[in-house]
Amino acid sequence: MINKQQFWQGLKAQINDFGNNPEWRLRLLEQLVKTQTELTLPTELIVETICNCAVYLQERSQLNFTTVHPVLPLSPQQIQSLEMGLSNSPITVISGLPATGKTRIALNLADAAIKDEKRILILSHYPSTLTAYQQLPGYPYLLSKNSRNQSAIIERICRDHLAQPKLNYLPLYCLPDTELEQLRSPAKLERYLPLITTQSIPQLAQTLSLEFPDLSESRLNWFAYQLKRLEPLLRQQLTLVQSYQNLSKNARETLVQYLSKNLLNPCLATVEEFMGVTGQTLWQNFYDLIIIEESQQLTWVELILISGLTNKLVLLGDENTGFIPASRNRKFFQRILYGFPWLLQYLLPTYTLQLSEQFRLHPELATTIYDTFSPEWIQTNFQQMSDYFPQWEYRLWWEDIPNQQEGEKILEFLKSLDLELIPKIGILTFSETQRDQLIANCPIEYTSVMIKTVTEWQGKEASIVLICCSGNPEIIPIEHWKIALTRGQSYLILWGDYEKWTHAVSRLKRMKLPRIRQGVLS
Known part of the structure; x- marks a missing residue:
């Protein structure tokens, strides 16, 4: 537990540690002082919860949405999430693993806000996530x-x-x-x-x-x-x-x-851009609603400064610990690196919701993949595709490729498939170098195959996804593994040195995937 003075001093200390640009640090400090002296409802709720345990704010925002009709179909749990986002409570925190429909909820919320003539800001950690929002009504900036x-x-x-x-x-x-x-x-x-x-x-x-x-x-x-x-x-x-x-x-x-x-055009930006020099122009506005995807990546400074620009903050993210397993004697900001998981745990339940159903992965994929990331049961609402698909023996397996020949073998595999399957396939890499090599060597008849890095795949999906496991597995964060393993709807195939990757990544080893080498199960 810390008091309010310690909290604000801790944020100032973090800003003073930022980079080598003194002018920019001064600008952030000025914005922090403004946030502290002109508390908005989300900022007040966060600070009160940190310093005084769970609290309920009687004061409400004045969004007062009219009747909303979702533009994209939603499940009952997603409708509940949307209603929380539309409510006049200062903060709504929605947590869910990849493919649980967070972007769909946010799109419905943004559409409702635009049609109700609210000024909104949409932020994300990955640029590719913003693609889905560029077709919102009006002219998104x-x-x-x-x-x-x-x-x-x-x-x-x-x-x-x-x-x-x-x-x-x-x-x-x-x-x-x-x-x-x-x-x-x-x-x-x-x-x-x-x-x-x-x-x-x-x-x-x-x-x-x-x-x-x-x-x-x-x-x-x-x-x-x-x-x-x-x-x-x-x-x-x-x-x-x-x-x-x-x-x-x-x-x-x-x-x-x-x-x-x-002013009613929705503004779109990554958090990094918004917090940088180019985002200063957007700081001058006060928003009716701010929606943030991948909120688990928010630092405390980012969270607090952004919360000071609105009276309604909707955070969507994937829960991860954000805690360093260390002595309780450490200071608050050393023990708790990110605000999202902390808010999810300590805000009153009226402000939070955990999504427990997924809509992308085939049940056979979902059972294996989600078990590696979450102890909670994730219900599957997968709609089986009716078009042509290969009748492979497995939906999830490992093509064991030694000697760093993953790229060559993936392209050989593409050539062995029927052409009608090609538009359903995507290739995911963990490095830009591998991505560029695959694109350069990919035959012209396979240009419809989406070849992107793991961060570029955020917010995207394909029926069949081939994961090119090249490079150093030890430097790939769990966040990237969650993205990679949840992009394929019907089939997911990993290509690379099985021993090297399963030895370095314990989660892959625990999955116990079928291992095929030179066409033989081993």
């Missing part, structure tokens, strides 16, 4: 790719709006008209506007009867009258559509700059 982000927004505007702009407004005296809406596409306007201008109402009604044979004569006459009356508006709409489609590059960039300044 991606801090890590500012220039490329602008190009992506331009492309999205052209696709979603300029190609078929929705200029379907009507004068206030007009009621909505289904038939009129059908005529307001650019192609039909180009065809009908000359007729609306030149034909009389009876002639136009006769022309419309060919387009709408089910309408009565009186309805057709009224429809023709309406079109004649709205002819200037329809002509203006067609002109605007054509103007949008013919916008110059400079005009489109100006439009993007205007849209990017909308």
Whole structure:
């Protein structure tokens, strides 16, 4: 137990140990002082829990979400998580192993916040996790790719709006008209506007009867009258559509700059970028909601500074200890390195939820893999794929490849498969060097195979995943093993020197995987 003064002094000491940039340390210290003097509800709850044990804050945030309809299907437990995220409590902590649906919950939460016109910030530890959020409503601002982000927004505007702009407004005296809406596409306007201008109402009604044979004569006459009356508006709409489609590059960039300044656009960034120099501009905002994925990686400084920018903080992560097995005489920040597991353990249950079902791995994979990471039972909600899959004897096995020939053998394996299987396959490596070699040597007909490093695989999945075990197994953290072993939906094959890797990684040894060498089970 520490008091509040010791807590804030401990954070200041951590900041003073940061890097070699005194100006940046000073900026962090200034932000910390602001956080301490202007306590938000999440910060207050964290500090009170640390210094006074579990507490319940009577004061609530003012999110007050309206009725929410999930845009992605959710299980009952995921719906409970979403409701906690939508509540007015200051903090929601959701813990779950990989494939338990944390991103799906967060996407529904972010979508609801955007539609309710809340200002939101979404952070993650891995850049690849943010990919799922780039298709949220509005124009998400991606801090890590500012220039490329602008190009992506331009492309999205052209696709979603300029190609078929929705200029379907009507004068206030007009009621909505289904038939009129059908005529307001650019192609039909180009065809009908000359007729609306030149034909009389009876002639136009006769022309419309060919387009709408089910309408009565009186309805057709009224429809023709309406079109004649709205002819200037329809002509203006067609002109605007054509103007949008013919916008110059400079005009489109100006439009993007205007849209990017909308404060209701969701902001996306990695925690490292947000806490760095490039993220300073985002510190100036106060957010209705901040969502953080991979929260188990948050340091105390990051957690506290971010919590000072919102009155509602949603943390999603994978529980790991975050404690150093050492004497209790150590100081708080030496014993407890990360805030997420500590909050999960010491916050009141009203603020926390542990996910206990997974939706990606085949049951045979899930039983073996999750047993190596968690003592808790993880329920499987796997939907068996109906398309073609090979009938291999095992779903999870080890291809024993000595002499560092993993890359060559993986490419030989790809060539032995039916081409219709290739789009279902992904290759995971533990180093950029191995990834680049595989990409360089991969035949052109296999370019649909996703070849990425373990961190680039975060947030992604494939039906069949091949793990290339090359390099030094002793430097691979458990976090990366959790990612690697939970990317394959139906099959997972490890390629490498079996003795070397199982000797260095006890978890692999405990899994007791079938070991195949030169096509023979050994």
